[in-house]
Amino acid sequence: MSAAGVAARPSPIAGLGLFATREFAVGERIAPYSGQASRVPPPAVGPGDKIYALEIAPGLWLDGASEDNVARHANHACHPNAELIWDEPAGVAWLTALTPIRADEEITFDYGFSLAESLFHPCACGAPDCVGRIIATPLRPALRRHLRFSRPRD
């Protein structure tokens, strides 16, 4: 499975990952995250469910589960090197480089999961300050508080 500039390969983070097969500059489009856009939220998920439906704009979900969407293999990471940018006029979401990306580097982005979604989805990105759950960056302080308060006090 590959598209120009990317390939799906086994990942140290989880399952298959999306890897660059060439360099990308900051702001460069890497691959489209293709799928069906919907104004209807996807069904609630349970433990272990894979999520390919992402909220790409407020109230707009994109279901990228289709096999021909190679970008669905991109893993989440706490410090991603790419972001998903919704091109409204074209109706296409693009994985876009946030940092310079080397050939053979794994491409990651922030899945933007809610607190509820994050509880079922451990993060294994390997960052020293990994929050341990797949969750949207702005929600991480809230998750840290939640985890602290749900632990028994000593």
Ligand SMILES: [Zn+2]
């Ligand atoms: Zn992480």
